[in-house]
Amino acid sequence: MDRSISIVNNFGDTQMGTATFIQDEAELDLLLKNESLLVVDFTATWCGPCKMIAPFMDKLAEEYSDQIKVFKLDLDSNKPIAKRFAIRNIPAVLFFKDGELKETVIGANPYENFSSVVAGLL
Template sequence: MEQFNQIIQGATPVLVDFSAEWCGPCKMMAPILKQLKDLLGDRIRILKIDVDRNQELAMRYQVRNVPTLVIFQNGQKKWTGSGVIQADQLASVIQQTTSAV
């Protein structure tokens, strides 16, 4: 938990993917997030959080559905979305809500 808090404090935007092993749409996000990382490189950090193993964190950020994506920058929550979201849409959201690009 402490490490998570340190990571989201940084100036580099962090996209947190709250997901679960049993979730089909969560599995669909893996190649999309890889594509996003290829697109943005070091301008974004991506973390995958298993809600079953990190229930306290999921509760703190009111994750009710998986996948839920949350963008943090400088310790602040900048955006939240849920469901499968394409890489180009995520890149656009990151550009609009953070100082990443």
């Protein structure tokens, strides 16, 4: 299957209320180019605070399904992307509007902190 078709098909997954994983930098770049409002949760399987906010990312994807796309990115599998965005601590949730980084929230914050950033960017 053509990789670009696979990526496009993944967009619909977030509309069901769950944040899916970005596989690589090419996929991230395509999302940044094509999505007006994108939320990316930089996470790792070994990160306790990341597990704490995972349900918040799914809730964001569900609550704002018509307005934003929410994705997760495994830090261990995508170190060049972490370097590109100077990610030194996780969880790190990056908010992009029209391909441009607008806000970064670091740490295990309450859901309201994430949703208020989204509301401010809409």
